[in-house]
Amino acid sequence: MIRCEHLCKVYHGVPAVDDLCLEVPEGEVFGLLGPNGAGKSTTILMLTGLIEPTSGACYIDDLEVATHPIEVKKKIGYMPEDVGFYPTLTAEENLEYSAKLYGMGKERKERIKELLALVGLEGVTKEVGGFSKGMRQRLGIAKALINHPKAIILDEPTANLDPQGVADYRRIIRHVADQGTTVLVSSHILSEVSKVCTSAGILAHGKLVAHGTWDELARIGGDEKVVIHIETRTPMPDLQSPALVAAEFAENRHRARIVATVDIRDELADTLAEAGVAIRSLEAEHPDIEDVFLSYYHTTEEAA
């Protein structure tokens, strides 16, 4: 449904998006993760036809965005990070204007009513100028859905939401996904993306450094280093292994935190047994998903 082929965007000689290749199948809820300045918003602006790529191409439902912007915009719903509406109009009037711009006929009244109920803004008659950021964000989601899009693209959708708003947002995304709509969510908040997305891509310095399902990402990211915690009854000697990256001892060498490139628990157990040290516990730490993603970012930063 959403495809990027060698997508590049250069601003004043600096690549904001660099040779991005990405594919999001139909019906998938895909998270585009990355720190601030990674190129997420620029990618989204190209996908929504608001800016043109410097090179490469992106496609929505097999239509190239740069050459068919109007057709593409009819198929997608978009909510920018800094979502803005006309402050002197009500939520209903803002959606009405949006629906007219999509060329919707009389059916728009029913759709607006339905969406306002979905985002919890039904019966709100005050002008949008008096809305909180969270209310605007909710209205932004409603606007993104007004035209029954085949794909919706949300840029930092939970940035201004309170806990109730976040819960509502998750409910709405699940509801939309259940109807077969493809969803692309951009965020730098991993926990948010992980709760609604079935797969994700990680952007850093404009490049896609990893992508896949959560398990795939954790496995690939976690393969690089293993943390092993050891507790012994007697002090440990110095530990040697080609895979050993770092060893930190504590409590009179009764405890150690070992960082290795591979799981060397067996090797460590043998070494300690040979040294006559009784082991109380020997555990490999499962990589924390946040650490895994940070490692992706850091790896790219080091490479850069």
Next chain:
Amino acid sequence: MRTEGLRVIAAKEFRDHVRSRRFHILLAIFLIIAVVGLIDGSIQYNQQIEEYNENLAQVSDDEMMPSYFGWKPSILSAFFKMSMLITTVGVVLGCAMGFDLISREKESKSLKILLSHPIYRDEVINGKALGGIAAIALAMAIVLAISFAIILIFGIVPNLDESIRILLFGGLSFLLIFSYFAIALFMSTVAKDSSNALIYTLIIFIILSTLIPSFATNESVMEIVVGEHPEPPGMDKFSAVDIIAVSEPVGDQAEPSEVDLAWEEYGEKADAYWEKRNAFTDAVNLLSPSHNYQEMAMAVTNPQLAVAFQSNSFNDPYDEPPESGLAVLGDLMGELAKNILALFVIPAAFFGLAWIRFMREDIR
């Protein structure tokens, strides 16, 4: 293929303008001043028409030569006074309606949302301009309708000639307000926020309405551009006899004296100087929509006076007074063609610049 966007955006902009407090306040001020001016003008007109009728009776009795003092008064003179108001309040209305059209979208972050709809970018700026034009046209229509109503209340029924000229006056006023609306719209695309856009618009307004006309007639500027005024022949060079000779030539065969030749040469130089100077003043003034409007407004509301200015015969009381009405206006069109053209070209140029700037706007 175009989309529905243009119509939808224009309709929304028009609704926004006519619902805005800013528009209501400025239109109200505009109307109050126009109404007061027209009431005053109507009273004066009724007095003048009485005096004119009395004079006319005397003229026919005395067989006095017609003179400019015998011009028939016209209710259009009240509209000429209104043109002064339009160069201030009307212009402010135009600026106020355009200065934040694009910058407000940027500030409220709604531009990105707007452009994410299936519409072409030019439909946004064209729609905004159309909405503004429609609101300005509505304002002018209200002012003209109320003006007609007031003069009718005072028992003044404009004839066809006058009615057409009143409508032309409305059209000209619309063009002036639209000129400043287009300038403000351009500033709105250039400036980062509405306050800067307003400041830039006011600067341009001051330049076009005040600085350019004063620059065009400034003596120091004239000296640099067209040089010094030629000096008349020095009086000390000639004797009293020479001067008498100039004033009293002896016979048809008399050879022109040195004084004659000197004055003739001076006359030619002075004519060339004034021609150059007027050409420069006219050219610079063309850049000022306010000046072009005033020239045109005078031609439409008081064509006799405009002809007198154009032919420089105002001071000659024995010339035939120019005919009144559209015929005179038609004669003036040749002279004022450049002003009419400028009244169209300036808003078109600024709208073109706004269009280009908006089409190249970086959305991030």
